[in-house]
Amino acid sequence: MTLKRSPLHETHCRLGGQMIDFGGWELPVKYTGIVEEHLTVRRAAGLFDISHMGEVWVSGAAAAAFLNGILTNDITRLEVGMAQYTLMCNPQGGTMDDLYVYRIGAETYFMIINASRIEADVDWLQTQLAAFADHRQVVLKNVSAQYGAVALQGPEAAGFAGAILPGSGLIGIDRASSLKKNRVDAFSLEGHEVFVARTGYTGEDGFEFVAPVAIIGEIWQRILRAGEAAGIKACGLGARDTLRLEACYPLYGHELDEQTTPIEAGLGMFVKCEKGDFIGAPVLAAQKADKPQRKSVAFKMTGKAPPPRASYELFLPGATEPLGTVTSGTQSPSLNSGIGLALLPAAYTEAEQPLEVAVRSSRFPAAVVRKPFYQRPPS
Amino acid sequence: MSTQIPEDLKYAATHEWLRAAADGTATVGITDHAQHELTDIVFVELPKIGRILAAGESCAVVESVKSASDIYSPAAGEVVAVNAALSDNPAQTNNDPYGAGWFFKLRLAAGGSANGLMDAAGYAKATGKG
Numbered sequence: 001m002t003l004k005r006s007p008l009h010e011t012h013c014r015l016g017g018q019m020i021d022f023g024g025w026e027l028p029v030k031y032t033g034i035v036e037e038h039l040t041v042r043r044a045a046g047l048f049d050i051s052h053m054g055e056v057w058v059s060g061a062a063a064a065a066f067l068n069g070i071l072t073n074d075i076t077r078l079e080v081g082m083a084q085y086t087l088m089c090n091p092q093g094g095t096m097d098d099l100y101v102y103r104i105g106a107e108t109y110f111m112i113i114n115a116s117r118i119e120a121d122v123d124w125l126q127t128q129l130a131a132f133a134d135h136r137q138v139v140l141k142n143v144s145a146q147y148g149a150v151a152l153q154g155p156e157a158a159g160f161a162g163a164i165l166p167g168s169g170l171i172g173i174d175r176a177s178s179l180k181k182n183r184v185d186a187f188s189l190e191g192h193e194v195f196v197a198r199t200g201y202t203g204e205d206g207f208e209f210v211a212p213v214a215i216i217g218e219i220w221q222r223i224l225r226a227g228e229a230a231g232i233k234a235c236g237l238g239a240r241d242t243l244r245l246e247a248c249y250p251l252y253g254h255e256l257d258e259q260t261t262p263i264e265a266g267l268g269m270f271v272k273c274e275k276g277d278f279i280g281a282p283v284l285a286a287q288k289a290d291k292p293q294r295k296s297v298a299f300k301m302t303g304k305a306p307p308p309r310a311s312y313e314l315f316l317p318g319a320t321e322p323l324g325t326v327t328s329g330t331q332s333p334s335l336n337s338g339i340g341l342a343l344l345p346a347a348y349t350e351a352e353q354p355l356e357v358a359v360r361s362s363r364f365p366a367a368v369v370r371k372p373f374y375q376r377p378p379s
Numbered sequence: 380m381s382t383q384i385p386e387d388l389k390y391a392a393t394h395e396w397l398r399a400a401a402d403g404t405a406t407v408g409i410t411d412h413a414q415h416e417l418t419d420i421v422f423v424e425l426p427k428i429g430r431i432l433a434a435g436e437s438c439a440v441v442e443s444v445k446s447a448s449d450i451y452s453p454a455a456g457e458v459v460a461v462n463a464a465l466s467d468n469p470a471q472t473n474n475d476p477y478g479a480g481w482f483f484k485l486r487l488a489a490g491g492s493a494n495g496l497m498d499a500a501g502y503a504k505a506t507g508k509g
Contacts, residue, residue: 018416029445030418032418033419034419034443034445035419035444238444238445242444304466305422306421306424306440306442307421307422307444309447330444331419331421331422331442333419360424360440
């Protein structure tokens, strides 16, 4: 299979990025080192290519009603210029995808979906739209191939984010750095519309830029130039993964899949059962009320140990039958310790619950800890 | 980035190096190229002393932040020493792959020394550095 390439492919090669297969995409895992890039984002600022992410326009008079029937969060709370984290579930409550919705206009929504789920999501959306009563008043357009995206993340980002794009936002922000958390605006650059949202996937303050592929290289260069004095570094997807794991953000295919509900994944606050009916609502409401039988927990290795990895088995100390499976794991650059997320029976998910992680032919002690592993210091 | 390939060592295609001593033992580690690709080595699992290894046998694991990689013995022999210091400081392999970052020592099996291994020029060519 030929790997898909980002519009920034040449740039990554020129910067010495170590290119690997990321779910069918050829993307940099690192430029100099995951730990160095990780710590640069925690200390200063980093820039990530996230062009593999998918984008879908949903517009029309019935767009909000359509989306509210298939997404778990309440889209009626989303005003123009806001961005909302939400999930899309199947009737069993299993997760189709986790995504961001931007409200760009009164009847215009822009969905940012996972690269690995573009086909599944678009199929699902089209099937649901065909069954939707007012389907003539909704226009659905998968524009994933036409857009690229980059994420600027880190405590220094806000200091120069306003200097990257000229002019004020079309929705009303004077400059990108004025955006509040989970707000979005559109800026004009060389005749193209660039969306900037104060969102991210690292646990740091930051901005995500989504723009037509023709202009994404220019945006990348402008960000690196604007952030030079602040010590910005291009960062690979290896650091993106360690950063999101320290912040305990889920990764689709690991913490979330079609068999795992958002409630089990600990994302109940993004499931608004009181908003009215939506796909998966009965199952999710029951799970919320009765507490789910399994839960995604954070755990930390308690001694000298190899880093836990996805698919390793977890045990109660000394037990022969596994309790559950690691969904994501790594060596935390901030804590300098092995950390992970795991799906476990609810009875064993309290903080300090002792566990063992099986690594090859040995077992290593670990314990459940409160989420997240890392929280940015209050500014 | 240029990586070091000392002239006096033998190399396996799987990026281990072997330094044979006059007494029939040999020291094994991973190359500068390998540590550079791995970058952040956070854990090294070494073979037990006394284990008999065949050439090419998987016998150790080196873990970076991103992944676990198997290490293969570049020659047949018995493990006679391991670098216990890597347990506390696995980054020694990043900092000094041909010195303090060594993995284990073998007593080479009779007649099974370093056949099939590359010299420095061969390894440089194999890694595209020649």
